[in-house]
Amino acid sequence: xxxxxxxxxxxxxxxxxxxxxxxxxxxxxxxxxxxxxxxxxxxxxxxxxxxxxxxxxxxxxxxxxxxxxxxxxxxxxxxxxxxxxxxxxxxxxxxxxxxxxxxxxxxxxxxxxxxxxxxxxxxxxxxxxxxxxxxxxxxxxxxxxxxxxxxxxxxxxxxxxxxxxxxxxxxxxxxxxxxxxxxxxxxxxxxxxxxxxxxxxxxxxxxxxxxxxxxxxxxxxxxxxxxxxxxxxxxxxxxxxxxxxxxxxxxxxxxxxxxxxxxxxxxxxxxxxxxxxxxxxxxxxxxxxxxxxxxxxxxxxxxxxxxxxxxxxxxxxxxxxxxxxxxxxxxxxxxxxxxxxxxxxxxxxxx
Amino acid sequence: xxxxxxxxxxxxxxxxxxxxxxxxxxxxxxxxxxxxxxxxxxxxxxxxxxxxxxxxxxxxxxxxxxxxxxxxxxxxxxxxxxxxxxxxxxxxxxxxxxxxxxxxxxxxxxxxxxxxxxxxxxxxxxxxxxxxxxxxxxxxxxxxxxxxxxxxxxxxxxxxxxxxxxxxxxxxxxxxxxxxxxxxxxxxxxxxxxxxxxxxxxxxxxxxxxxxxxxxxxxxxxxxxxxxxxxxxxxxxxxxxxxxxxxxxxxxxxxxxxxxxxxxxxxxxxxxxxxxxxxxxxxxxxxxxxxxxxxxxxxxxxxxxxxxxxxxxxxxxxxxxxxxxxxxxxxxxxxxxxxxxxxxxxxxxxx
Numbered sequence: 232x233x234x235x236x237x238x239x240x241x242x243x244x245x246x247x248x249x250x251x252x253x254x255x256x257x258x259x260x261x262x263x264x265x266x267x268x269x270x271x272x273x274x275x276x277x278x279x280x281x282x283x284x285x286x287x288x289x290x291x292x293x294x295x296x297x298x299x300x301x302x303x304x305x306x307x308x309x310x311x312x313x314x315x316x317x318x319x320x321x322x323x324x325x326x327x328x329x330x331x332x333x334x335x336x337x338x339x340x341x342x343x344x345x346x347x348x349x350x351x352x353x354x355x356x357x358x359x360x361x362x363x364x365x366x367x368x369x370x371x372x373x374x375x376x377x378x379x380x381x382x383x384x385x386x387x388x389x390x391x392x393x394x395x396x397x398x399x400x401x402x403x404x405x406x407x408x409x410x411x412x413x414x415x416x417x418x419x420x421x422x423x424x425x426x427x428x429x430x431x432x433x434x435x436x437x438x439x440x441x442x443x444x445x446x447x448x449x450x451x452x453x454x455x456x457x458x459x460x461x462x463x464x465x466x467x468x469x470x471x472x473x474x475x476x477x478x479x480x481x482x483x484x485x486x487x488x489x490x491x492x493x494x495x496x497x498x499x500x501x502x503x504x505x506x507x508x509x510x511x512x513x514x515x516x517x518x519x520x521x522x523x524x525x526x527x528x529x530x531x532x533x534x535x536x537x538x539x540x541x542x543x544x545x546x547x548x549x550x551x552x553x554x555x556x557x558x559x560x561x562x563x564x565x566x567x568x569x570x571x572x573x574x575x576x577x578x579x580x581x582x
Numbered sequence: 583x584x585x586x587x588x589x590x591x592x593x594x595x596x597x598x599x600x601x602x603x604x605x606x607x608x609x610x611x612x613x614x615x616x617x618x619x620x621x622x623x624x625x626x627x628x629x630x631x632x633x634x635x636x637x638x639x640x641x642x643x644x645x646x647x648x649x650x651x652x653x654x655x656x657x658x659x660x661x662x663x664x665x666x667x668x669x670x671x672x673x674x675x676x677x678x679x680x681x682x683x684x685x686x687x688x689x690x691x692x693x694x695x696x697x698x699x700x701x702x703x704x705x706x707x708x709x710x711x712x713x714x715x716x717x718x719x720x721x722x723x724x725x726x727x728x729x730x731x732x733x734x735x736x737x738x739x740x741x742x743x744x745x746x747x748x749x750x751x752x753x754x755x756x757x758x759x760x761x762x763x764x765x766x767x768x769x770x771x772x773x774x775x776x777x778x779x780x781x782x783x784x785x786x787x788x789x790x791x792x793x794x795x796x797x798x799x800x801x802x803x804x805x806x807x808x809x810x811x812x813x814x815x816x817x818x819x820x821x822x823x824x825x826x827x828x829x830x831x832x833x834x835x836x837x838x839x840x841x842x843x844x845x846x847x848x849x850x851x852x853x854x855x856x857x858x859x860x861x862x863x864x865x866x867x868x869x870x871x872x873x874x875x876x877x878x879x880x881x882x883x884x885x886x887x888x889x890x891x892x893x894x895x896x897x898x899x900x901x902x903x904x905x906x907x908x909x910x911x912x913x914x915x916x917x918x919x920x921x922x923x924x925x926x927x928x929x930x931x932x933x
Contacts (some may be wrong), residue, residue, distance in 0.1 A: 457671060
């Protein structure tokens with residue numbers, strides 16, 4: 232068999248026609264920027280240094296110890312004792328798809344609160360996988376009352392209800408108290424997105440009866456992008472591990488991910504929340520003193536990690552943001568999805 | 583509205599019941615290991631250092647320049663001029679799902695060559711998304727002839743044919759010459775997995791008429807895990823951008839990913855292949871001199887990056903691998919999926 236194969240290998244060895252690009256010989260250059268957009272955030276030197284450590288295998292005993300430490304850290308940040316708490320490899324979108332793909336089966340009813348881009352996104356994800364999607368819609372920054380939510384739960388009998396806690400496209404911190412109880416009453420899982428809020432604005436997964444919670448690493452947690460912490464409580468596990476069909480994605484199948492994560496079992500959070508609230512207060516006052524209007528008028532509903540400024544009449548928001556980057560190396564962004572052109576968005580450093 | 587919300591925030595500020603874990607105060611410790619398994623591989627200091635650089639935004643002009651450099655590097659490594667060439671955020675599995683999700687619609691016929699775990703995996707992914715999956719099966723390490731492949735293409739008329747170039751569970755480098763031409767003749771897209779082989783064993787995406795090619799970052803490319811290079815040629819783009827339905831995953835939808843990647847458009851590869859082949863030759867001879875048998879008997883079919891050793895009779899492979907790690911800090915692994923218990927697997931450092 233080796234005789235006929237020889238010509239193949241000889242041809243292969245002499246067939247490189249595309250030369251190596253010159254850029255491969257340059258070292259990576261990354262300019263310093265003050266990241267004041269909603270994310271990614273600047274990363275403290277201690278965390279950056281950890282990213283430069285050597286690689287070990289994904290099945291080595293030391294890796295399981297590191298994963299166990301990560302799990303404990305997420306349990307603390309989420310304020311949960313859920314055993315099914317992991318960091319996914321991927322973006323906040325990966326956690327979003329993981330949550331929906333695992334807890335919903337084809338044709339099941341899903342209710343999504345849409346008051347900005349992230350609700351729209353979850354509705355699209357659920358539609359693509361073939362769920363029966365119902366949406367409640369408010370303008371960007373709008374707040375859903377518990378009464379409105381209960382009415383919709385009773386009407387659509389969803390297996391899953393989605394709400395964004397930190398709606399970065401509007402700068403809104405949506406209240407969550409009481410909604411978990413309503414979801415239990417109606418046999419619905421309560422899924423909350425805290426990508427833009429976790430660590431900046433108080434959330435208590437267990438006390439607030441949130442069934443599934445996820446976030447991203449690159450926002451108020453001040454880590455590099457690429458991991459997405461997610462946690463499922465017992466109710467969520469009951470539903471997802473008693474499916475009739477397999478989730479549409481192998482990669483995001485919690486049956487595999489939970490096996491890998493073992494499934495056994497300081498400045499603090501309060502200081503982080505207090506700090507974000509205090510510093511955001513100074514920022515809000517300074518902006519208002521300059522004559523600017525904030526997009527979310529009720530202070531208690533403002534995300535401390537993402538401040539949205541209404542675009543002043545007669546100004547071009549793209550030109551303003553370019554000016555700020557050019558002269559101050561500061562990133563600020565426009566709105567997202569439905570809030571595009573309505574606001575400019577400024578995130579906040581934690582450290 | 584601020585009056586009724588005040589109690590909520592006060593309660594929140596005093597409700598932290600789960601204390602910060604002590605492990606959060608320890609610096610990250612990562613032991614040094616010689617990574618001689620099929621992956622991840624040890625990463626050269628220059629690449630590790632790049633991983634410790636500061637963060638910039640995903641929409642900054644400098645980020646697009648970096649992405650453009652990455653694209654050129656992948657085009658070189660794949661030997662392709664395809665414009666639709668990107669690095670996905672995620673593992674090799676992410677690229678696998680991306681390829682299948684984008685090019686196949688519900689109910690369409692897919693043909694998968696299964697001679698190890700990766701073919702099994704792609705068949706499962708295609709089944710989950712509702713494709714009509716046909717498999718050709720051989721024992722681990724088995725080679726499909728072009729005649730067998732053409733017969734199956736003619737019979738099942740698939741929109742996509744999958745083959746693993748570097749089958750790490752058996753240590754096989756499968757020939758690919760001529761298969762791309764057969765796929766064109768039968769109006770099928772040719773999808774090739776080179777996660778375990780790219781950079782170690784010659785592959786020429788354009789010359790070999792491969793329509794979709796992907797790999798992982800953490801194998802012979804010697805980068806950290808977390809990105810998956812993938813490329814689609816014009817035929818593949820025609821199919822995936824003229825779908826009737828949206829792909830089941832939003833995250834992996836190439837319509838979005840290609841927008842983000844712009845869609846405009848040194849030791850060399852030969853030295854890397856030569857080096858792998860030469861060093862693997864020494865390893866194979868040394869192992870055979872010790873009386874060990876290699877799993878793939880035909881030298882021309884052996885993966886230079888992953889060597890599989892048949893488990894000698896009367897030995898417990900788990901005990902052997904634990905002994906080697908304990909006494910030499912060297913990772914070697916058992917087989918994967920169908921080859922479990924048949925082989926022990928040893929990858930190779932590139933640098």
